[in-house]
Amino acid sequence: MDPAQDSSKVTIADVAREAGVSKGLVSFALNDRPGVSAETRARILQVAGTLGWTPSLRARSLSSKRSFALGFVIARDPEVLGSDPFFTSFIAGVETVLAPEGLALVLSVVPDASTELATYRTLVTDGRVDGVFLSDLRQDDVRIPYLSELGLPAVTLGRPDQLSPFPSVSIDDTNGIRESVRHLAALGHRRIAHVAGSPAMLHGNRRRAAFTAAMRDAGLGDGQVVETDFSISAGADATRRLLRQDQPPTAIVFANDPMAIAGIGVAQELGVSVPDDLSITGFDDIEFARYVYPALTTVGATPMVWGRAAATTLLGLIRTGSADDIELPAARLIIRGSAAAPTSH
Amino acid sequence: MDPAQDSSKVTIADVAREAGVSKGLVSFALNDRPGVSAETRARILQVAGTLGWTPSLRARSLSSKRSFALGFVIARDPEVLGSDPFFTSFIAGVETVLAPEGLALVLSVVPDASTELATYRTLVTDGRVDGVFLSDLRQDDVRIPYLSELGLPAVTLGRPDQLSPFPSVSIDDTNGIRESVRHLAALGHRRIAHVAGSPAMLHGNRRRAAFTAAMRDAGLGDGQVVETDFSISAGADATRRLLRQDQPPTAIVFANDPMAIAGIGVAQELGVSVPDDLSITGFDDIEFARYVYPALTTVGATPMVWGRAAATTLLGLIRTGSADDIELPAARLIIRGSAAAPTSH
DNA sequence: CTGAAAGCGCTTACAG
DNA sequence: CTGAAAGCGCTTACAG
Incomplete structure (x- = not known):
């Protein structure tokens, strides 16, 4: 009665019979494989x-092993993830x-790295996916040989x-850090600090290295660096530590926006005016960045x-067996209100 | 050679042969179905x-139709979602x-409501899932009859x-709003406004109604209400509008934290001190809430x-055909620094 | 270019 | 309590 219900009952056999061909040929036509004349394919x-x-996706999965x-798979403390x-x-x-x-996309949010590996294994054993995305790359990342051994494309x-x-898809985020440092240096800052991400994570490391290099280029020494785990709370702690020094920095480059926003909060709490007493830059340009006060100068x-x-x-990669690396356009600095010339003192 | 590789080749037929039983019996044992003696099951x-x-998950899917x-399926502007x-x-x-x-969990992020319905249909047609979560309920929500007709549990x-x-899983969020209003009233606020969520969404409506009711209970009239779509930018706009009035409110109850945080930003931008000149409360207790300044008084x-x-x-529901509604413990107010007694004027 | 048949690895009535 | 067989709906060599 209901056409929607009926259609779900139609199988390849019905189509084959109606079209006067074999099931195999219908399959070939469906999958755009050679060996079917144009008109036969059209008719099918x-x-x-x-x-x-x-x-039927299920039948296709079983017989084609796809x-x-x-x-x-995202491995993170859910609180931080949020x-x-x-x-x-x-x-x-x-x-x-x-x-x-x-x-379809199958998503897993797991609390730690060991659960993460187990999840990949289950995904493979169950044949849930044909390939996976690997994010938050770590130093000498075990997931790479692990997935490679499992034979799972990534x-x-x-x-x-x-x-x-x-293959990798990457973006030159060091450019954004470089632009941040240059921007601050051009505004007249000399004591610039960096609240870095986790050294165990590649992007944390890379941004930190970019910071140090840019500082040297600007003739400002290495610059003070505080390591964190990228979390908001660690960003707040790092800011507090930096500002309580005898010679606090006049500007801080944060490795991500959440930490930078926490940094603004800490500064305000300590009575340090942003950007008058302290300039702040972030990284990511999350939506909040535009709505805190002062609006966050950050890297997009x-x-x-x-x-x-x-x-x-x-x-x-999955379809052809190989894929080229992709390099996305470099991240650029977005200038807003949280960084300005330091007040003389 | 590789045990991992070999094991993936083992099928139910191998197990049946080795255990000296039929494939059917192995299947029964696997699925905990009656008709297999305890010792036979143990041996299998x-x-x-x-x-x-x-x-094989694929084989099980095909034959069991699960x-x-x-x-x-999440239908939202990705910018706002983030x-x-x-x-x-x-x-x-x-x-x-x-x-x-x-x-496994299959996740779809779609830009609008019509794509959303199409996505559900595809999910059913492809037999991707055995049931779905329905969030962000709307007034007279079309998804409910739609999924019901598709025969998809939800x-x-x-x-x-x-x-x-x-079945539904719900939480009494009106309690949190009520507590917010009472808290503000107890602090001495008389002109309290509400930056509401979208009236098309049930939780937006419900929180708004709770606000009005609580205001009346406190003998403070209906209270001014500004409607938004729950987005950060709308929250900022609403705050701006409220504060530019001749008689601006001394306190604002926001329907979610992102808008409340944007509200703090707007107030600061306008030179309105929080909480001295303006008290603010949020809803959700997102991680940022603790790290903005002043820390956000909000509902957990x-x-x-x-x-x-x-x-x-x-x-x-999927396994037994029915499930009871669940009511989670009511949301409670978490008092932090963004709400205080109004300064006299 | 096309057909007939086996196979993917389970589950499920149906007999006994 | 157990076995043999058909069936789920496709894909894929293998012949022609």
């Missing part, structure tokens, strides 16, 4: 359309390429510091673009 | 363990119940305002707990 597709045939899904808007935007970007292809967000069989990231590029690359 | 499971048999996965930490924590909570059961986050065949939400409860309920 036409019949399929008329009958409202939707090939899952038509991609996976993303404040990082990167992932949802990234996933929205991924979605824009998966949806039209009829592919794309890394950022270029690993080790031999990797996987493009998580949706990353998502799209990573999904395209991973699909290419 | 033992053999399965020895051989390292992992039942997908062993749950779905979550600043809402609710989802990632919610998903982390869901994960804690899915992972031990060997179930759990709603919050109680719908319409007839619904689905528990997205991880929601996730866990919703997943448990949905699984129960």
Whole structure:
């Protein structure tokens, strides 16, 4: 009765019979494989359309050993995760390429690194996904050899510091840090500090190195650096420590926006005026950055673009067996109100 | 050679042969179905363990017409989504119940409501999921009859305002609003405004109604209300509008934390001191709330707990055909620094 | 360019 | 309590 219900009952056998061909040929036509004449293919597709045939994903999965899904495993303390808007935007970007292809995204949020590996193994054992996204690259990341051994295709967000069989989608975030330091130096700052991310994470390391290099280039020494784990609370603590020194910095370059926003909060709490007494820059340009006061001068990231590029690359790898690395346009500094010339003193 | 590789090749037929029983019996043992003697079941499971048999999810899916996965479709402008930490924590909570059961979560982030419906349809047609989570309930929500007609089990986050065949997991968030108003009234505020969420969304409506009711109870009239779409930018705009009036409120109750944080930013920008000239309360207790200055007095939400409860309920519905509604402990006000007694004037 | 058949690895009535 | 067989709906060599 209900056409929607009926159509779900239509199988490849019905289409084959109606079109007067074998099931195999219908399959070939469906999968755009050579060996079907143009007119036969057209007729088959036409019949399929008329009958409202939707090939069974489950049957296709079983016989073709594919899952038509991609996976993303995020290993983070959920509390910290929540404040990082990167992932949802990234996933929205991924979605824009998966949806039209009829592919799905399987997401796992796990609390720690060992659960993370177990999750990848389950994903492979169950044949849940045809490939995965690898984010938050760490130094000498165990996930890379692990996935390689499991035979699971992957794309890394950022270029690993080790031999990797996987394509990468990366962005030059050092440029943003460099621009931040130059901007502050041009405003007249001499004592500039860096609240760095985790040294165990590649982007934390890279931004820190970029900071030091830019400081030297500007003739400002190495600059003081405080390491954190990228979390808001660690950012707040680091800021407090920096400002309580005898010679506090007049500017701080933060490795991400959440920490920078916490930094503004701490400064205000201590009665240190931003940007008059202290200039602050962030990294990521999360939406909050525009709405805190003063609005955060920060480096623009493009998580949706990353998502799209990573999904395209991973699909290419899965389908053709290889894919080129992609380098996205370098991150740029966005100047707003949280950085200004230091007041004389 | 590689045991991991070998084990993936082991099938139910191998186990049956080795255990000296039929494939059917192995299947029965695997699925804990009656009709297998305790010792036979034990022997089968033992053999399965020895051989390292992992039942093929794909084969099980095809023959049992289940997908062993749950779905979550989020319809939101990705920009706005990013600043809402609710989802990632919610998903982390869901994960804690899915992972031990060997179930996966399929996530879709779509830009608008029509894409949302199409996504649900695809999920059903492809047999991707056995049930879905329904969040951000709207007035007379079309998704409820739609999913019902598709025959897809669901759990709603919050109680719908319409007839619904689905169980709900809800929390009394009106209590948090009520506590906020009482807190402000007790501090001596008389002109309290509410920056409400979208009137099209149930929780926006509910919080707004709770605000008005609490104001009346306190003998403070209806209180001024400005409607928004829950977005940070709308929260900033609403605050600006409120503060520019001849008789601006001395306190504002925001329907969520992102808007409240933007509200603090706007106040600072306008030279209005928080909490001296203006008290502010939020809703959700996102991580940022503790780190802005002054720290945000807000209502605690528990997205991880929601996730866990919703997943448990949905699984129960799928497995037994019915599930009871769950009411989580009422949301409570968390007092921090953004609300204080109004300065006399 | 096309057909007939086996196979993917389970589950599920149906007999006994 | 147990076995043999059909079935889920595709894909994929293998023949022609």
